[in-house]
Amino acid sequence: MKAYIIQRLLSLIPVMLVVxxxxxxxxxxxxxxxxxVILGPDASIEExxxxxxxxxxxLPIYEQFLIWIxxxxxxxxxxxxxxxxPVLQAFLExxxxxxxLALMAQIIAILISIPAxxxxxxxxxxxxxxxxxxxxxxxxxxxxxxxxxxxxxxxAINFALLPVAGFxxxxxxxxxxxxxxxxxxxxxxxxxxxxxxxxxxxxxxDVLNANYIxxxxxxxxxxxxxxxxxxxxxxxxxxxxxxxxxFGQLIAGAVVIETVxxxxxxxxxxxxxxxxxxxxxxxxxxxxxxxxxxxINLIVDLLYGFFDPRVRLSAKN
Numbered sequence: 001m002k003a004y005i006i007q008r009l010l011s012l013i014p015v016m017l018v019v020x021x022x023x024x025x026x027x028x029x030x031x032x033x034x035x036x037v038i039l040g041p042d043a044s045i046e047e048x049x050x051x052x053x054x055x056x057x058x059l060p061i062y063e064q065f066l067i068w069i070x071x072x073x074x075x076x077x078x079x080x081x082x083x084x085x086p087v088l089q090a091f092l093e094x095x096x097x098x099x100x101l102a103l104m105a106q107i108i109a110i111l112i113s114i115p116a117x118x119x120x121x122x123x124x125x126x127x128x129x130x131x132x133x134x135x136x137x138x139x140x141x142x143x144x145x146x147x148x149x150x151x152x153x154x155x156a157i158n159f160a161l162l163p164v165a166g167f168x169x170x171x172x173x174x175x176x177x178x179x180x181x182x183x184x185x186x187x188x189x190x191x192x193x194x195x196x197x198x199x200x201x202x203x204x205x206d207v208l209n210a211n212y213i214x215x216x217x218x219x220x221x222x223x224x225x226x227x228x229x230x231x232x233x234x235x236x237x238x239x240x241x242x243x244x245x246x247f248g249q250l251i252a253g254a255v256v257i258e259t260v261x262x263x264x265x266x267x268x269x270x271x272x273x274x275x276x277x278x279x280x281x282x283x284x285x286x287x288x289x290x291x292x293x294x295x296i297n298l299i300v301d302l303l304y305g306f307f308d309p310r311v312r313l314s315a316k317n
């Protein structure tokens with residue numbers, strides 16, 4: 001198992017290198033002068049040229065990349081001139097709201113999707129099954145920003161049950177923290193819930209038709225025991241895979257939702273950095289998001305052994 005973990009960690013190096021190359025060159029090849037944007041329209045040409053030289057923008061692009069990637073390898077993601085702080089510090093300061101939003105969205109998605117998928121699988125072909133699948137199709141089809149606006153209109157404006165926008169840190173209390181996150185978390189997790197529900201239904205149907213499930217039923221094992229102890233555990237690997245993938249997507253896809261609900265998270269940080277042409281922040285933040293995504297997938301791979309003993313055996317071999 002240790003060898004497997006080391007192998008997977010080493011495989012992250014080329015992935016992160018590709019991400020770094022793509023992000024750096026896409027950002028630097030887009031039109032616009034970061035120095036001019038940072039200084040504003042009233043800045044003189046001399047001031048702009050001085051800032052460009054200070055930021056290293058006068059160097060050839062390949063030299064800029066080599067300087068940046070060398071610093072990244074050493075743990076230095078750069079310095080934000082606009083915010084006057086290290087990129088890593090800015091990322092960590094904005095991480096808590098995004099992480100809270102993504103965790104709550106994932107919890108909501110799991111609590112809704114897995115029971116719905118199990119019920120749909122056990123009632124295959126019935127009105128209940130068709131209803132759940134239609135709802136899941138709608139969940140996949142409706143954009144999360146549109147759902148967010150509808151939720152705000154209904155629950156925050158019409159009924160005034162929840163805050164319209166904003167964020168309260170966990171230090172302000174659990175209840176205010178949850179109240180401000182319910183609407184954005186539901187809007188963010190709706191697509192994930194629909195996807196997990198469909199995968200749960202499909203995986204459960206494959207397992208429920210297996211011979212050992214039929215044998216357990218013929219022996220008189222209770223229905224709930226068959227479903228949750230035998231069927232769900234054996235069907236959980238595809239479900240776990242999609243949960244891990246969707247959690248990474250939640251972190252990366254929180255940009256729009258954080259903008260709609262004015263949450264000071266990573267999404268807001270990226271949007272502000274793009275508007276200010278703050279290259280260092282954009283590059284460092286996207287690189288950290290990509291790194292978190294691949295780490296989450298690694299953790300999911302390691303969790304396979306808990307649900308399937310064959311994975312543990314293959315790891316030992």
